[in-house]
Amino acid sequence: MAAPPDDDVLWARGLHYSYDGSPALQGITLGVRPEEIVSVSGPRGSGKSTLLGCLSGRLVPTEGEVWFDGVPLHSLGRASRERLRRDRFGWIGSAPELVPELTAWENAALPLLLTGARQRTARAAAYEWLDRLDIGDCARRRPADLLQSQRQRVAIARALAPGPTVLFADEPTAPLHQLDRMQALRTLTSAARSHGITVVLTSPEPAPAETDDSTGTSLVDRCVPLVDGRRTPTAPRPVTEAEGSAACSLSA
Numbered sequence: 001m002a003a004p005p006d007d008d009v010l011w012a013r014g015l016h017y018s019y020d021g022s023p024a025l026q027g028i029t030l031g032v033r034p035e036e037i038v039s040v041s042g043p044r045g046s047g048k049s050t051l052l053g054c055l056s057g058r059l060v061p062t063e064g065e066v067w068f069d070g071v072p073l074h075s076l077g078r079a080s081r082e083r084l085r086r087d088r089f090g091w092i093g094s095a096p097e098l099v100p101e102l103t104a105w106e107n108a109a110l111p112l113l114l115t116g117a118r119q120r121t122a123r124a125a126a127y128e129w130l131d132r133l134d135i136g137d138c139a140r141r142r143p144a145d146l147l148q149s150q151r152q153r154v155a156i157a158r159a160l161a162p163g164p165t166v167l168f169a170d171e172p173t174a175p176l177h178q179l180d181r182m183q184a185l186r187t188l189t190s191a192a193r194s195h196g197i198t199v200v201l202t203s204p205e206p207a208p209a210e211t212d213d214s215t216g217t218s219l220v221d222r223c224v225p226l227v228d229g230r231r232t233p234t235a236p237r238p239v240t241e242a243e244g245s246a247a248c249s250l251s252a
Protein backbone atom coordinates (compact mmCIF):
# COMPACT_ATOMS: atom_id res chain seq x y z
CA MET A 1 0.00 0.00 0.00
CA ALA A 2 1.52 3.34 -1.08
CA ALA A 3 1.84 5.98 1.65
CA PRO A 4 -0.14 9.18 1.19
CA PRO A 5 1.70 12.27 -0.08
CA ASP A 6 3.47 14.14 2.73
CA ASP A 7 2.02 17.49 1.79
CA ASP A 8 -1.63 16.46 2.18
CA VAL A 9 -3.20 16.56 5.62
CA LEU A 10 -6.17 14.60 4.33
CA TRP A 11 -5.92 12.11 1.53
CA ALA A 12 -8.39 9.67 0.04
CA ARG A 13 -7.79 7.09 -2.66
CA GLY A 14 -10.25 5.02 -4.67
CA LEU A 15 -13.19 5.70 -2.37
CA HIS A 16 -16.34 3.71 -2.96
CA TYR A 17 -19.42 3.82 -0.80
CA SER A 18 -22.73 2.03 -1.33
CA TYR A 19 -26.05 2.24 0.46
CA ASP A 20 -27.58 -1.24 0.36
CA GLY A 21 -25.76 -1.99 -2.87
CA SER A 22 -26.54 1.37 -4.54
CA PRO A 23 -23.28 3.16 -5.30
CA ALA A 24 -22.99 6.71 -3.91
CA LEU A 25 -19.23 7.10 -4.42
CA GLN A 26 -17.45 5.45 -7.32
CA GLY A 27 -13.69 5.71 -6.94
CA ILE A 28 -12.93 9.18 -5.57
CA THR A 29 -9.31 10.20 -5.06
CA LEU A 30 -8.66 13.52 -3.37
CA GLY A 31 -5.88 15.22 -1.42
CA VAL A 32 -6.33 18.27 0.80
CA ARG A 33 -3.37 20.37 1.88
CA PRO A 34 -2.96 21.85 5.34
CA GLU A 35 -4.98 25.06 5.73
CA GLU A 36 -6.59 24.63 2.34
CA ILE A 37 -10.28 25.49 1.93
CA VAL A 38 -11.91 23.08 -0.49
CA SER A 39 -15.49 23.07 -1.70
CA VAL A 40 -17.06 19.85 -2.94
CA SER A 41 -19.89 20.83 -5.26
CA GLY A 42 -22.44 18.95 -7.29
CA PRO A 43 -26.13 18.42 -7.97
CA ARG A 44 -28.42 16.69 -5.49
CA GLY A 45 -27.50 13.08 -4.96
CA SER A 46 -24.02 13.44 -6.49
CA GLY A 47 -22.40 12.08 -3.33
CA LYS A 48 -21.18 15.25 -1.59
CA SER A 49 -22.47 14.34 1.88
CA THR A 50 -21.31 10.76 1.52
CA LEU A 51 -17.82 11.92 0.56
CA LEU A 52 -17.70 14.28 3.53
CA GLY A 53 -18.91 11.42 5.74
CA CYS A 54 -16.09 9.15 4.53
CA LEU A 55 -13.40 11.85 4.81
CA SER A 56 -14.48 12.75 8.33
CA GLY A 57 -14.68 9.17 9.61
CA ARG A 58 -18.46 9.30 10.09
CA LEU A 59 -18.80 6.63 7.40
CA VAL A 60 -16.40 3.81 6.65
CA PRO A 61 -15.88 3.48 2.89
CA THR A 62 -16.97 0.25 1.25
CA GLU A 63 -13.64 0.30 -0.57
CA GLY A 64 -10.63 2.63 -0.62
CA GLU A 65 -8.49 4.52 1.86
CA VAL A 66 -8.73 7.73 3.87
CA TRP A 67 -5.60 9.03 5.58
CA PHE A 68 -5.48 11.90 8.03
CA ASP A 69 -2.10 13.22 9.10
CA GLY A 70 -0.51 9.85 8.32
CA VAL A 71 -3.20 7.87 10.17
CA PRO A 72 -5.26 5.33 8.15
CA LEU A 73 -8.76 6.40 9.15
CA HIS A 74 -10.36 3.65 7.06
CA SER A 75 -8.77 0.87 9.11
CA LEU A 76 -9.05 2.39 12.60
CA GLY A 77 -11.33 0.67 15.10
CA ARG A 78 -14.51 2.48 16.02
CA ALA A 79 -13.25 3.85 19.36
CA SER A 80 -10.01 5.23 17.90
CA ARG A 81 -11.89 6.74 14.98
CA GLU A 82 -14.38 8.43 17.31
CA ARG A 83 -11.54 9.77 19.46
CA LEU A 84 -9.71 11.15 16.45
CA ARG A 85 -12.90 12.76 15.17
CA ARG A 86 -13.56 14.33 18.54
CA ASP A 87 -10.02 15.60 19.03
CA ARG A 88 -9.05 16.71 15.52
CA PHE A 89 -12.17 17.29 13.46
CA GLY A 90 -15.00 19.80 13.61
CA TRP A 91 -18.40 19.29 12.01
CA ILE A 92 -21.08 21.71 10.88
CA GLY A 93 -24.25 20.33 9.33
CA SER A 94 -26.78 22.15 7.19
CA ALA A 95 -29.16 22.48 10.13
CA PRO A 96 -27.71 23.90 13.34
CA GLU A 97 -28.39 21.06 15.77
CA LEU A 98 -28.10 22.85 19.08
CA VAL A 99 -29.18 21.59 22.49
CA PRO A 100 -32.42 23.53 23.10
CA GLU A 101 -32.04 23.63 26.89
CA LEU A 102 -28.57 25.19 26.75
CA THR A 103 -27.69 28.81 26.08
CA ALA A 104 -25.63 29.83 23.06
CA TRP A 105 -22.38 29.91 25.01
CA GLU A 106 -23.11 26.58 26.70
CA ASN A 107 -23.76 25.03 23.28
CA ALA A 108 -20.53 26.48 21.93
CA ALA A 109 -18.60 25.24 24.97
CA LEU A 110 -20.05 21.73 24.89
CA PRO A 111 -17.41 19.92 22.77
CA LEU A 112 -14.63 21.38 24.91
CA LEU A 113 -16.38 20.31 28.11
CA LEU A 114 -16.84 16.82 26.66
CA THR A 115 -13.10 16.55 26.06
CA GLY A 116 -12.45 17.40 29.71
CA ALA A 117 -11.66 21.12 29.47
CA ARG A 118 -12.31 23.15 32.60
CA GLN A 119 -15.56 25.05 32.65
CA ARG A 120 -13.77 28.40 32.84
CA THR A 121 -11.57 27.58 29.83
CA ALA A 122 -14.48 26.25 27.79
CA ARG A 123 -16.59 29.26 28.65
CA ALA A 124 -13.84 31.70 27.69
CA ALA A 125 -13.29 29.94 24.35
CA ALA A 126 -17.02 29.88 23.66
CA TYR A 127 -17.42 33.58 24.40
CA GLU A 128 -14.37 34.42 22.31
CA TRP A 129 -15.76 32.62 19.26
CA LEU A 130 -19.26 34.00 19.69
CA ASP A 131 -17.74 37.49 19.84
CA ARG A 132 -15.63 36.80 16.77
CA LEU A 133 -18.72 35.66 14.92
CA ASP A 134 -20.57 38.83 15.98
CA ILE A 135 -23.09 37.11 18.22
CA GLY A 136 -21.44 37.72 21.59
CA ASP A 137 -24.54 39.59 22.73
CA CYS A 138 -26.59 36.42 22.17
CA ALA A 139 -24.40 34.29 24.43
CA ARG A 140 -27.01 33.91 27.16
CA ARG A 141 -29.95 33.21 24.88
CA ARG A 142 -31.34 29.80 24.14
CA PRO A 143 -31.62 28.53 20.54
CA ALA A 144 -35.39 29.14 20.40
CA ASP A 145 -34.74 32.86 21.01
CA LEU A 146 -32.24 33.16 18.17
CA LEU A 147 -32.67 33.72 14.45
CA GLN A 148 -31.74 30.83 12.19
CA SER A 149 -28.64 32.72 11.04
CA GLN A 150 -27.62 33.28 14.67
CA ARG A 151 -28.15 29.61 15.48
CA GLN A 152 -25.92 28.65 12.56
CA ARG A 153 -23.23 30.98 13.89
CA VAL A 154 -23.47 29.27 17.27
CA ALA A 155 -22.98 25.96 15.47
CA ILE A 156 -19.93 27.43 13.71
CA ALA A 157 -18.55 28.68 17.05
CA ARG A 158 -19.13 25.25 18.57
CA ALA A 159 -17.19 23.60 15.74
CA LEU A 160 -14.30 26.08 15.87
CA ALA A 161 -13.90 26.55 19.64
CA PRO A 162 -11.98 23.29 20.22
CA GLY A 163 -9.46 24.31 17.50
CA PRO A 164 -9.95 21.42 15.06
CA THR A 165 -7.29 20.57 12.52
CA VAL A 166 -9.94 19.98 9.86
CA LEU A 167 -13.42 21.45 9.78
CA PHE A 168 -16.03 19.60 7.74
CA ALA A 169 -19.10 21.61 6.80
CA ASP A 170 -21.96 19.93 4.97
CA GLU A 171 -23.87 22.65 3.13
CA PRO A 172 -23.35 24.95 6.11
CA THR A 173 -25.32 27.80 4.63
CA ALA A 174 -28.21 25.80 3.13
CA PRO A 175 -30.93 26.97 5.53
CA LEU A 176 -30.00 30.64 5.31
CA HIS A 177 -31.21 33.47 3.10
CA GLN A 178 -28.91 34.54 0.27
CA LEU A 179 -27.48 37.51 2.22
CA ASP A 180 -26.95 35.51 5.40
CA ARG A 181 -25.38 32.75 3.33
CA MET A 182 -22.60 34.88 2.00
CA GLN A 183 -21.96 36.42 5.38
CA ALA A 184 -21.90 33.07 7.17
CA LEU A 185 -19.55 31.58 4.59
CA ARG A 186 -17.29 34.63 4.74
CA THR A 187 -17.21 34.40 8.53
CA LEU A 188 -16.49 30.69 8.49
CA THR A 189 -13.72 30.85 5.89
CA SER A 190 -12.01 33.90 7.36
CA ALA A 191 -12.12 32.41 10.87
CA ALA A 192 -10.63 29.18 9.52
CA ARG A 193 -7.93 31.04 7.59
CA SER A 194 -6.91 33.15 10.56
CA HIS A 195 -6.53 30.01 12.68
CA GLY A 196 -4.90 27.79 10.08
CA ILE A 197 -7.82 25.38 10.02
CA THR A 198 -8.28 23.19 6.94
CA VAL A 199 -11.85 23.23 5.65
CA VAL A 200 -13.75 20.80 3.45
CA LEU A 201 -17.25 22.01 2.75
CA THR A 202 -20.02 20.98 0.41
CA SER A 203 -21.96 23.32 -1.75
CA PRO A 204 -25.17 22.63 -3.65
CA GLU A 205 -25.83 23.49 -7.25
CA PRO A 206 -27.02 25.68 -8.78
CA ALA A 207 -25.84 28.78 -6.95
CA PRO A 208 -22.60 27.85 -5.23
CA ALA A 209 -22.01 30.57 -2.68
CA GLU A 210 -18.24 30.69 -2.71
CA THR A 211 -17.72 33.95 -4.54
CA ASP A 212 -17.90 36.99 -2.30
CA ASP A 213 -20.46 39.30 -3.93
CA SER A 214 -18.92 42.41 -2.44
CA THR A 215 -15.33 41.79 -3.57
CA GLY A 216 -15.72 39.24 -6.37
CA THR A 217 -13.06 37.09 -4.72
CA SER A 218 -13.37 33.36 -4.22
CA LEU A 219 -13.76 32.38 -0.58
CA VAL A 220 -12.40 28.90 -1.24
CA ASP A 221 -9.07 27.78 -2.65
CA ARG A 222 -10.43 25.00 -4.82
CA CYS A 223 -13.67 23.47 -6.03
CA VAL A 224 -14.03 19.72 -6.46
CA PRO A 225 -17.04 19.03 -8.67
CA LEU A 226 -18.85 15.68 -8.31
CA VAL A 227 -21.37 14.02 -10.58
CA ASP A 228 -22.88 10.61 -9.84
CA GLY A 229 -20.27 9.84 -7.19
CA ARG A 230 -17.34 10.63 -9.45
CA ARG A 231 -15.07 13.64 -9.75
CA THR A 232 -15.36 15.72 -12.87
CA PRO A 233 -12.49 17.85 -14.22
CA THR A 234 -11.51 20.61 -11.84
CA ALA A 235 -9.46 23.79 -11.93
CA PRO A 236 -5.76 23.58 -11.03
CA ARG A 237 -4.84 25.04 -7.67
CA PRO A 238 -4.42 27.67 -6.50
CA VAL A 239 -7.41 29.11 -8.33
CA THR A 240 -7.58 32.74 -9.23
CA GLU A 241 -10.67 34.77 -8.41
CA ALA A 242 -12.07 34.28 -11.91
CA GLU A 243 -11.16 30.60 -12.07
CA GLY A 244 -12.66 29.99 -8.66
CA SER A 245 -16.08 31.21 -9.64
CA ALA A 246 -15.85 29.69 -13.14
CA ALA A 247 -14.88 26.27 -11.79
CA CYS A 248 -17.85 26.29 -9.45
CA SER A 249 -20.36 27.37 -12.04
CA LEU A 250 -18.97 25.21 -14.86
CA SER A 251 -19.76 22.07 -12.95
CA ALA A 252 -23.47 22.87 -12.86
Ligand SMILES: Nc1ncnc2c1ncn2[C@@H]1O[C@H](COP(=O)(O)OP(=O)(O)OP(=O)(O)O)[C@@H](O)[C@H]1O
Pocket residue numbers: 019023024042043044045046047048049050051204
Ligand atom coordinates in the same frame (compact mmCIF):
# COMPACT_ATOMS: atom_id res chain seq x y z
N1 LIG B 1 -28.91 6.96 4.15
C1 LIG B 1 -29.05 6.67 2.87
N2 LIG B 1 -29.66 5.53 2.48
C2 LIG B 1 -29.79 5.20 1.18
N3 LIG B 1 -29.32 5.96 0.17
C3 LIG B 1 -28.70 7.11 0.48
C4 LIG B 1 -28.55 7.52 1.85
N4 LIG B 1 -27.90 8.70 1.86
C5 LIG B 1 -27.67 9.02 0.57
N5 LIG B 1 -28.15 8.07 -0.24
C6 LIG B 1 -28.07 8.07 -1.72
O1 LIG B 1 -26.71 8.16 -2.08
C7 LIG B 1 -26.53 9.06 -3.19
C8 LIG B 1 -25.61 10.20 -2.76
O2 LIG B 1 -26.26 10.92 -1.72
P1 LIG B 1 -25.56 12.14 -0.98
O3 LIG B 1 -26.50 12.59 0.10
O4 LIG B 1 -24.19 11.78 -0.59
O5 LIG B 1 -25.50 13.22 -2.15
P2 LIG B 1 -25.45 14.79 -2.03
O6 LIG B 1 -24.72 15.26 -3.24
O7 LIG B 1 -24.94 15.20 -0.71
O8 LIG B 1 -26.99 15.16 -2.16
P3 LIG B 1 -27.79 16.36 -1.46
O9 LIG B 1 -27.30 17.63 -2.08
O10 LIG B 1 -29.22 16.06 -1.82
O11 LIG B 1 -27.53 16.26 0.01
C9 LIG B 1 -27.92 9.52 -3.57
O12 LIG B 1 -28.37 8.71 -4.62
C10 LIG B 1 -28.73 9.30 -2.32
O13 LIG B 1 -30.09 9.03 -2.63
